[in-house]
Amino acid sequence: MTEDILDTQSYVNNSCLQLLLQELVPTSIRVSHRLHDSTSTTGASLANSTEPTQADTQLSSVRNDLPGTVNVLESSLLNNDEVTLRIETYGYSLGLKLAEVLLYKNTTSGTKLVDILDIMKFVCRDVWKCLYNKQMDNLRTNHRGTFVLVDNNYKLIQKLNSPKGIHDTLAKSRVYLWLPCGIIRGILSSFGIESNVTAEITSFPAVTFNIHTGINN
């Protein structure tokens, strides 16, 4: 049988991941805007979907949101619940599938994951290594279901920089962090564990993930 991709591929393609992230956030914002506008006012005159998009086509109702620009991130809906929920849900479905595939690869090497601490170690070591080619820097727990994962140089946002200064960078990077939150929640959910994952930027580009589960150990 020909080489199976499940047996050969071991890392997530970094370029694909970056491209996905680049498209994910603006698309979520634009979708929210579209939904917002169609319910409130009587349909803003956005570009007709059958016309080809040109360089000066407004993509959404955000000011100056033209193709190839990042002005969409100036939107007031940037940290809207709906947008972040959508991004997090993408991460969630990604996490579910990623967990299954990575566990298949670990059948020969790793031991079984029995308790929640093993699962968190699996996230810190294998998942992070597969996604970002480095492991999580710190894992803390209070042994009562809360875990704190620290990545001192988070790859997805370390290259982000806004010309308006660090505050603007922080505000805009926060949105992107919902994707890995969803991934972690998806991985935990594939083990049958309900959880609540949030992330915060402690000092750019260090990121802290707070995970609350209902497990008491």
Place this chain on the structure above:
Amino acid sequence: MSETGQPATPVATQSPPATHSIPSTTEKSQGSSVNSQVSQTSAKSKNSPKSQTIQFVSFISRNDKPLYIQSFGLVSSTSSESDSSSSPSFDAENANKFLKYNFLSHMALDIFSSPASLSMREQQSHSAEAASGVLLLFIQDEIAVYGYETNNGLKVVVGISNSPSISESNSHRNIKNLFLDIQKCYLRTICNPFNNLGSDVDINENETILQTPTFDTNIKRIVNRWNEL
């Protein structure tokens, strides 16, 4: 027919027709009985009695919910064309077999969580044996039932007829590869982006996610390939 062919014939007719040594998915014409004799002789001459066929494959979720079951080697009608007016006895036999495999899968669940098998799996994980994770759960009605549990809690149960007379590491490795192939097939279906996996909206969707014809054909292909090994 050679000498070794003659004694093989009465054995073949006594066992239920579904457990012929060749995968009985093809139609049963006159030629197939000749084929079975030939394959018996060739098997004996090669001295590799791989006369096992897979009877069923089933998946059970981590919450002990049945996800999927497919059975093989069901009796087909004697006419070569698909005959909708097959005799009722064949349908009843197929239904009985299917029910039996369902029961066997349920029995497998008990063994999975029994302390005896847990300790056995513990031992297996310590010894670096190639067949770790795959357990012969039990043997019932000439069907050996093997089980395999992934790290995620997904349980795969496979029933193989004509339990092996030898249990060398060779056949163990083959069974382990079989389970890995089945798991890969499952992974491909899971990773399908058109599946609504794990959405909170529709919990029921998770249970039917494997009930697609593509999955059926893929599993069937794996089974046929393993049967021919």
